[in-house]
Amino acid sequence: MNAVAKTPSKKINFTQAVNLAMDEAMAANPRVILLGEDIADGQGGGVFTATKGLSAKYGTARVRSTPIAEQAIVGAAIGAALVGYRPVAEIMLMNFMTVAMDQIVNHAAKLRFMSGGQTSVPITIRTATGAGAGFGGQHSDMLEAWFAHVPGLKVVMASNPADAKGLLLSCIEDDDPCIFIEHTLAYGVTGAPPPPGYRVPLGCASIVREGTDVTVIGYGPSIAPALALADEMQREGISLEVVDLRTIAPFDQATVVASVAKTRRAVVVHEAVRAFGVGAEISSCIHEALFSELRAPVARVGSAYCPVPFSPPLEKAYLFNRAGLEAAIRKTLTR
Amino acid sequence: MSAGNAIGGGNALGVTEDTLLDIYRRATLIRVADERFQKMISSGQLQILYYSPRGQEILSAALMTTIEKSDYLVTTYRGIHDQLAKGIPARLLWAEFAGKVTGTCKGKGGPMHITHPDSGVMVTTGIVGAGLPIANGLALASQLAGDGKVTVVCFGDGSTNIGAFHEALNLAQIWMLPVIFVCQNNLYGEHTPQAMSTGAKELIDRALGYGMKGVQVDGNDAFAMFAVAAEAVERARAGQGPTFIEAKTFRFLGHLLGDDSHYIPEPEMAAAKAADPLPAFRRKLIDRGVSESVLNAIDAQIAAEIDDAAQYALDSPYPDASEVRVDVLKAPITGTAEISV
Numbered sequence: 001m002n003a004v005a006k007t008p009s010k011k012i013n014f015t016q017a018v019n020l021a022m023d024e025a026m027a028a029n030p031r032v033i034l035l036g037e038d039i040a041d042g043q044g045g046g047v048f049t050a051t052k053g054l055s056a057k058y059g060t061a062r063v064r065s066t067p068i069a070e071q072a073i074v075g076a077a078i079g080a081a082l083v084g085y086r087p088v089a090e091i092m093l094m095n096f097m098t099v100a101m102d103q104i105v106n107h108a109a110k111l112r113f114m115s116g117g118q119t120s121v122p123i124t125i126r127t128a129t130g131a132g133a134g135f136g137g138q139h140s141d142m143l144e145a146w147f148a149h150v151p152g153l154k155v156v157m158a159s160n161p162a163d164a165k166g167l168l169l170s171c172i173e174d175d176d177p178c179i180f181i182e183h184t185l186a187y188g189v190t191g192a193p194p195p196p197g198y199r200v201p202l203g204c205a206s207i208v209r210e211g212t213d214v215t216v217i218g219y220g221p222s223i224a225p226a227l228a229l230a231d232e233m234q235r236e237g238i239s240l241e242v243v244d245l246r247t248i249a250p251f252d253q254a255t256v257v258a259s260v261a262k263t264r265r266a267v268v269v270h271e272a273v274r275a276f277g278v279g280a281e282i283s284s285c286i287h288e289a290l291f292s293e294l295r296a297p298v299a300r301v302g303s304a305y306c307p308v309p310f311s312p313p314l315e316k317a318y319l320f321n322r323a324g325l326e327a328a329i330r331k332t333l334t335r
Numbered sequence: 336m337s338a339g340n341a342i343g344g345g346n347a348l349g350v351t352e353d354t355l356l357d358i359y360r361r362a363t364l365i366r367v368a369d370e371r372f373q374k375m376i377s378s379g380q381l382q383i384l385y386y387s388p389r390g391q392e393i394l395s396a397a398l399m400t401t402i403e404k405s406d407y408l409v410t411t412y413r414g415i416h417d418q419l420a421k422g423i424p425a426r427l428l429w430a431e432f433a434g435k436v437t438g439t440c441k442g443k444g445g446p447m448h449i450t451h452p453d454s455g456v457m458v459t460t461g462i463v464g465a466g467l468p469i470a471n472g473l474a475l476a477s478q479l480a481g482d483g484k485v486t487v488v489c490f491g492d493g494s495t496n497i498g499a500f501h502e503a504l505n506l507a508q509i510w511m512l513p514v515i516f517v518c519q520n521n522l523y524g525e526h527t528p529q530a531m532s533t534g535a536k537e538l539i540d541r542a543l544g545y546g547m548k549g550v551q552v553d554g555n556d557a558f559a560m561f562a563v564a565a566e567a568v569e570r571a572r573a574g575q576g577p578t579f580i581e582a583k584t585f586r587f588l589g590h591l592l593g594d595d596s597h598y599i600p601e602p603e604m605a606a607a608k609a610a611d612p613l614p615a616f617r618r619k620l621i622d623r624g625v626s627e628s629v630l631n632a633i634d635a636q637i638a639a640e641i642d643d644a645a646q647y648a649l650d651s652p653y654p655d656a657s658e659v660r661v662d663v664l665k666a667p668i669t670g671t672a673e674i675s676v
Binding site for chain 1: 442448452461469502503
């Protein structure tokens with residue numbers, strides 16, 4: 001067995017974090033295989049270099065560059081998973097998952113149930129997305145709500161490199177199909193290194209900042225602005241509690257409700273389009289659990305109801321932002 | 336494969352009498368099951384969408400005789416011929432069709448999603464063409480593990496026009512996967528004839544486009560079907576890659592039970608029925624010297640097996656409503672069934 005690279009003691013970025021998770025998973029279990037476009041070193045180790053070095057270490061039988069054929073990639077992952085493999089499929093960008101929706105929604109998500117538990121599909125689909133990079137309408141969408149709405153899928157997104165490593169390892173080791181979302185602008189973002197063997201359990205949110213006045217619930221790219229606002233608003237005596245969902249589905253309802261039971265005000269924030277988004281589900285759950293205790297209706301912050309535009313000022317106008325989050329928090333406080 | 340004596344003083348195809356009787360047994364099982372399903376549906380004992388395999392019995396029976404129980408099968412909603420021929424116990428299949436907890440899938444899959452890994456039936460899909468990419472994954476697992484298993488994926492002619500088909504054939508060929516693509520070409524995709532839906536004159540030409548070995552065969556001819564399938568299995572096991580088999584056949588009862596096949600010209604249907612492959616195969620066996628009493632004994636044994644399976648399905652209980660929370664994810668769903676927490 002190949003030795004896994006030592007966990008670096010200095011900060012690591014998202015790319016290194018997801019690479020490290022796959023490296024550890026492949027070293028620990030010979031049935032972990034990777035499939036995706038350009039993922040072997042001969043093709044560059046993935047368009048975001050997330051799989052760089054893994055084919056050199058584990059061979060191209062286990063790290064397999066594929067044709068540009070998302071149904072074939074996800075289908076192959078499902079089939080291998082049915083008989084004991086733990087495939088990690090890289091779908092280069094989340095919009096490309098739409099090409100493979102039949103495999104994901106009708107098969108990966110449902111085969112355990114439809115077989116009465118005789119089979120299961122322990123696959124992980126890693127996919128990158130997010131606006132702000134000028135990639136336009138077909139390379140930037142946040143589609144997590146689509147997948148969260150399908151019973152049988154787990155949907156995960158990390159807000160920092162350590163969690164990315166810990167969550168991805170948990171996804172690969174999980175017996176259910178997991179969608180692991182990476183933000184294209186986050187790959188270079190650094191953070192504290194995870195301790196060796198670090199895993200983040202699925203379905204568990206993290207209170208990344210404790211506070212008393214308003215709970216801000218987010219995941220992935222909405223956590224950094226929430227934490228920045230928490231620092232800023234603290235100076236005027238407003239105390240924000242920030243909950244990082246980490247697992248979007250199934251989400252940690254107990255942690256969310258307990259936090260809002262304390263603060264009695266909540267704002268849900270995500271990069272995805274606000275309408276029909278994950279925020280609507282979370283807001284509803286909070287209202288159902290705490291209606292009479294809330295001091296204000298739960299607010300939702302998300303991106304504008306339009307395809308992701310290309311032109312920089314338009315893309316900026318589309319994207320959720322810190323000012324919008326701050327306004328929503330303040331509005332909640334005035335009620 | 337079964338051992339035994341070749342019929343007719345040595346058969347060039349190496350088909351033994353045991354194998355021929357095995358094909359006959361499997362085909363009869365399909366025929367009798369199909370007739371009983373129709374009867375129970377028309378009498379209201381079963382309420383299901385039923386896609387009859389009537390007319391395609393010999394194809395599946397001969398095909399499945401060339402593989403082992405441990406080999407993998409992926410098939411479609413028109414699949415009971417494949418499933419029974421592959422070896423799913425009739426009781427479990429019938430109970431699943433009836434939505435009973437004793438079915439293969441505890442009643443959660445139903446007729447279109449029959450799964451029984453113990454028989455090698457890994458996936459039955461209700462989505463045209465979707466089984467092919469998954470079959471590749473099963474074959475990839477066998478290739479990586481070096482376990483010598485092959486994967487057979489069955490689908491209809493209609494599947495050859497959907498994207499998943501093309502992505503899957505291409506991947507199987509470049510990775511030289513031990514998978515056999517069996518197109519059961521019954522000439523109609525739902526109600527539309529092949530000539531109206533497919534530019535290629537012959538479906539077998541699809542294989543050429545992917546550099547894949549393709550073979551066209553009369554799927555209703557047990558001898559030819561067996562020979563073609565056996566060779567494809569041998570190639571797959573030997574690491575020589577996938578084969579695309581276009582097996583020509585015909586369906587006698589339309590797309591869905593109740594469909595009056597008005598879109599099929601009467602002479603075409605009449606000719607197909609006159610060449611009904613199972614009775615034709617029976618006559619051939621008798622001509623080759625198989626005694627009628629042997630065949631009658633098989634018929635009787637299968638009639639009893641289906642009687643038993645149908646009764647088992649009717650007598651079995653439905654699943655408890657709490658099962659909606661089980662098998663969604665590995666851990667049972669707690670809280671309300673609507674909220675996944």
